[in-house]
Amino acid sequence: MTRISSWVPAMLMSAVLPLTGCAVTIPVDPDGTLDRIRREQVVRAGASPRPGWVVVGSMTEDPTGREVDLVEGFASSLGAQVEWTVGGEEDLIGRLEDGSLDVVVGGLTDQNPFSADAAMTRPYLEEKVQGTVEAHVMFVPMGENALQSALERWLDEAVPR
Numbered sequence: 498m499t500r501i502s503s504w505v506p507a508m509l510m511s512a513v514l515p516l517t518g519c520a521v522t523i524p525v526d527p528d529g530t531l532d533r534i535r536r537e538q539v540v541r542a543g544a545s546p547r548p549g550w551v552v553v554g555s556m557t558e559d560p561t562g563r564e565v566d567l568v569e570g571f572a573s574s575l576g577a578q579v580e581w582t583v584g585g586e587e588d589l590i591g592r593l594e595d596g597s598l599d600v601v602v603g604g605l606t607d608q609n610p611f612s613a614d615a616a617m618t619r620p621y622l623e624e625k626v627q628g629t630v631e632a633h634v635m636f637v638p639m640g641e642n643a644l645q646s647a648l649e650r651w652l653d654e655a656v657p658r
Contacts, residue, residue: 616645
């Protein structure tokens with residue numbers, strides 16, 4: 498009995514010690530988007546025009562509107578500025594997919610047809626429009642879960658319900 502009882506603690510220690518060095522942080526960004534934003538202090542945002550949500554003036558001016566304000570507030574919370582790209586939804590979602598944008602806004606809802614191509618935040622605002630409820634979301638690159646989680650937490654605090 499002494500033999501068995503003396504090697505059990507050694508076996509347990511040899512199994513547990515290697516795991517203590519594996520400090521895994523969840524959620525993660527496979528492409529490191531949130532870490533890059535913090536390091537470079539830039540959020541690359543896409544804006545698709547939609548009255549009341551994203552307003553686009555001249556090509557030399559940044560967009561304005563309620564979602565633009567939200568993205569800029571989120572960027573500020575990370576110590577970052579926003580670089581805006583204005584375009585149509587299809588173009589902007591493509592830029593999310595190729596990694597050249599971090600977030601896309603434009604009065605988008607959870608019924609958007611691009612939900613298979615990019616990750617939607619959970620709805621941060623529901624609004625009644627002509628008898629239906631629109632659940633508004635933002636899009637981030639697929640799989641960049643740390644970025645998505647940080648944005649959702651920020652929206653939870655910033656948008657009154």
